[in-house]
Each structure stands twice: as C-alpha cells, then as structure tokens.
Amino acid sequence: MDTRFSSKQALWFTLINYFGVLIGTVSTLFIYPYDKDLLGIIRFIDGFAQILYPIMVLGASTALLNFQPKLNDLLQRKLFSYSLISILGMIFFSAIGVSIVYWFDWLENKQYFIYGFVIAVCLAYVDLFKRQATNLQKLAVPTFYEKVIPKIFLPLVFVLILYYNVSETRGLIFYALSFTLMLILVASYLFRHFKPAYSLNFTDLFHEISKKQYYQYSLYAFCASLGSFFAFRIDSVMIPQFISNTANGDFNIGVNLANALMIPATGVFALYSPLISDSLKKNDLSVLKIKYTEVAKNLFFIGIVLYGCVLLGMRGLFELLPTADKLVPVLPVLYILGGNVVLNMATGFNTEIIAYSKFYRFNLIAILLLALLNIGLNYYVLTQTTLGIIGVAYASFFAMLAFNTSKMWFIYKKFGLLPMNSNYFKTILSSVFLLMLSFVLPLSVFGKFDFITRCSFFTITLFLLIYKAGWVPELNKNIEKLKNKISKD
Numbered sequence: 001m002d003t004r005f006s007s008k009q010a011l012w013f014t015l016i017n018y019f020g021v022l023i024g025t026v027s028t029l030f031i032y033p034y035d036k037d038l039l040g041i042i043r044f045i046d047g048f049a050q051i052l053y054p055i056m057v058l059g060a061s062t063a064l065l066n067f068q069p070k071l072n073d074l075l076q077r078k079l080f081s082y083s084l085i086s087i088l089g090m091i092f093f094s095a096i097g098v099s100i101v102y103w104f105d106w107l108e109n110k111q112y113f114i115y116g117f118v119i120a121v122c123l124a125y126v127d128l129f130k131r132q133a134t135n136l137q138k139l140a141v142p143t144f145y146e147k148v149i150p151k152i153f154l155p156l157v158f159v160l161i162l163y164y165n166v167s168e169t170r171g172l173i174f175y176a177l178s179f180t181l182m183l184i185l186v187a188s189y190l191f192r193h194f195k196p197a198y199s200l201n202f203t204d205l206f207h208e209i210s211k212k213q214y215y216q217y218s219l220y221a222f223c224a225s226l227g228s229f230f231a232f233r234i235d236s237v238m239i240p241q242f243i244s245n246t247a248n249g250d251f252n253i254g255v256n257l258a259n260a261l262m263i264p265a266t267g268v269f270a271l272y273s274p275l276i277s278d279s280l281k282k283n284d285l286s287v288l289k290i291k292y293t294e295v296a297k298n299l300f301f302i303g304i305v306l307y308g309c310v311l312l313g314m315r316g317l318f319e320l321l322p323t324a325d326k327l328v329p330v331l332p333v334l335y336i337l338g339g340n341v342v343l344n345m346a347t348g349f350n351t352e353i354i355a356y357s358k359f360y361r362f363n364l365i366a367i368l369l370l371a372l373l374n375i376g377l378n379y380y381v382l383t384q385t386t387l388g389i390i391g392v393a394y395a396s397f398f399a400m401l402a403f404n405t406s407k408m409w410f411i412y413k414k415f416g417l418l419p420m421n422s423n424y425f426k427t428i429l430s431s432v433f434l435l436m437l438s439f440v441l442p443l444s445v446f447g448k449f450d451f452i453t454r455c456s457f458f459t460i461t462l463f464l465l466i467y468k469a470g471w472v473p474e475l476n477k478n479i480e481k482l483k484n485k486i487s488k489d
Helices: 003-030 032-057 060-070 073-101 110-135 140-163 168-193 203-208 211-232 235-242 245-281 285-319 324-346 350-355 361-384 389-415 422-440 447-469 473-488
Strands: none
Touching: 003 032, 003 140, 003 245, 032 073, 032 110, 032 140, 032 168, 032 211, 032 235, 032 245, 032 324, 060 073, 060 110, 060 211, 060 245, 073 110, 073 203, 110 140, 110 168, 140 168, 211 361, 211 389, 235 245, 235 361, 235 389, 245 285, 245 324, 245 350, 245 389, 285 324, 285 422, 285 447, 285 473, 324 389, 350 361, 350 389, 361 389, 422 447, 447 473
C-alpha cells in the first residue's frame, strides 16, 4: 500500500466529508428547524433505506474487499460482475418483501416506503462501487458524490416546500431522485478506471475461491451490516412509532451535528482497510500494532478538540441564531451523541481488525448483542420513562460503550493489541483537565461571544501542550511540515 498516496486520499476524503458536513450543518442550523416534522419524515425514509440496502447487498461489497486480494486481474473483475448480478437478484426479492410488509396496519409512515426503496437500490450499488474504488485507492471522487449531492438536494427540498408551495410528495420524489443522480455519477467515475468482466460464466472464479466460503463470509457481512442498522440507526424508526415525526426531526438535528465530529475517522477507517486486510492475511502484526495505537490516538485528539468546542461553545452559538428557540432544546442530545462519537473514534479501527481476521464472526456476535441492547434500551426509555429523545441518546451511548469495550477486549485476547499506551492516557487526562479548566475560568469578557474565548483557550492550550510533550507524533510531523513549507516560501 502506498502510504503517501493513502495519506493524500485520506486528506481529500476528510476535506470532502467536511464540505458535505458544512452544507449539512448550515442546513441543520438555518433551514431544517423550520419544519421538524418533514425532517422526521425524511429521517424515517433514510432509516427504512438503511434497513433495505444491506438486504439488497447481502454482504457482496464486503466480500469483494475481502476476496479480491487473492485473485488475479481477470478474476477480480469477474468477482465484481458477480456482485452486480447478485445485488440485482436481491433487489427483486426485497421488492416482494416490502410489498408484503406494506399491508401491516400497525406500521406508521408506511406511505413513505417507496421513497426508501428507491434510495436503498441506489445505496446498494453505491456501496459496491465504493468498495471497488477503495481497492483502486480512488475513493475521493465517489465520496464527493455520495456526501455532497444528497446534502445539496435535501435543503433544496425544504426550500421548495417551505417557500415555493411545492407539495410534500413532489419534494420527496426530488429527494429520492438525488440518489439516482449520485449512483449514475459514481458508476461513471468507477467504470472509467475499472472494467468489469462481461461474462455470466463464473466457474473459474469459484474454482479459485470456495463458493461455500464466499457465501459464509457474505452472510456474515450481511448480518453485521443489518445488525449495524439496528445497533446504530434503529432510533430513526422507533421514535416516530412511539413519539412523533417532529421528535424524530429534533433527534436528527442532534445526530447531524454530532456526526460532524466523526468525519476524520471515516476516511481513515476506509483507507486503512486494505492495509489491515493484507497485514492479517500475511500474519504480520508489527505494522498493524503501530498503526492501531497511532490512529486511535490521532483520532481521539482530533475528536476531543472538536467535542470540547461543542461543549464549550455550542449553546452560545445557538443563542445567536434566528432558530435558537428550536435548536437549544436539542443540546442535551448533541452533548450525549457527541460523546458517543468521540468514544468510537478513541478506540481506533477495532471493527476492521476483527472483520478482516479469521475471527470475523465475533463482529457479528458483538453487533447483534449491541442491536439487542440498543433496541431493548430504546424500547424501555420510550415506553417506561419520560426521557424521550434524551433517553434514546443515553441508550445509544451505553450500548456503544459496551460494544467498543467488548471489541477491545477481544482484540487484546486474540492478537495482544491495544490501541492505548502511556502517552495516550496522558493525552486523555490532559484533555479532560483542560476542558474542565476552560469551564471554570473567568473568561466571560466578550458577553454573548465569550464562548469564542473559551473554545480558543481550550484548543490553543491543548495544541501547545500536546506539541511540546510530543504525545501525538502526527501533530508534530504536520507542524514541522508546515514550518518547512513556510520557510521555503
């Protein structure tokens, strides 16, 4: 794996994701709060699509990434073609299943199934195409299309409905069509760099890899992917069922803002996947051990800086906005979900290590247990307490804590790897101390804008401390590179 190229891809991946998040954040702050009911409906549609598309993929995309390194060029292209066909078959069976489920009288929002189905078809193929782009180390452009196009179309839907008297139905059709555009653009880019094998004869492919092993791995990946929805996204379906679409919209605002913290991790996890897979297949853990700790520490540092600014400054920022009365009630959800994101970043790519090892089945067990725990906790807080969406956020946090702890323990037992060392613990303790200090110091000198002072104090002090101590080498490397570039200029 070309590490320089991967670093460049990771940078572009991160920048593109942040550009998409910037669009989403502006929309979340200034547009979506004006119609939380519509936002809740769209979140339900997205959630329904997230249930369907893993069924359509049936693990084909993950199996592609796992088995391609074992194959020659022709068989790699045949495996991709086989994946295309298998997804098409599962789309047909999914359509039958949705038609049957539609007649259940107790389901809320079932009139929106058709939009979710169209989006799911697009997501299924985009997922496959992105996996192939990952193998080619050409993930940046597909990521741009995936992250930016829906983010542009969704606020347009709100503007059209709120200010131009466009009907809700037309607006939702417009939103679903944005995913079709995304699919066309991703496919056209991939096929310029990769040519599938146009053949229906896959005998030589399954002579090279065991068909039984392929389907076992695909089934595992499917269960893990579907379990991931129930573990991480089930709230988007449960909240409308037990509270309302408006409450779902409130929760979605918190989710959108919290997910902005996760962007640095998504690019890193995606681009390190081939390295992890290759290291485990060669049984070479030396590089993996270094990267595991390094990536976890880097991501925690980035995450805690961003999360610290959320805790210190988001209320003050919200109070300056015209939508303040609609946004301030969402803050507790944002704080809890933001902590959830930092926790996930802090443990590094533990999911990927397990997924590409011979112990990959443990991920399935862990995700299914997480799904059961999350569904159970969500059901409890929604039916037995008055916590509402704050309770849903707490349920997500505790479920994620258990999930990540179990994965770290398993990796340590099987591989002797931990994502933490003494410098990592020093970084954690220093970050928490400085965050508490930033809260209590009398820094309120700019009135309504004092949150800028607190965020600046926390960020600058933490950067200087970590840089001087050298606890996060990647930070020092980047600063030295910047110094050298400035001195040359």
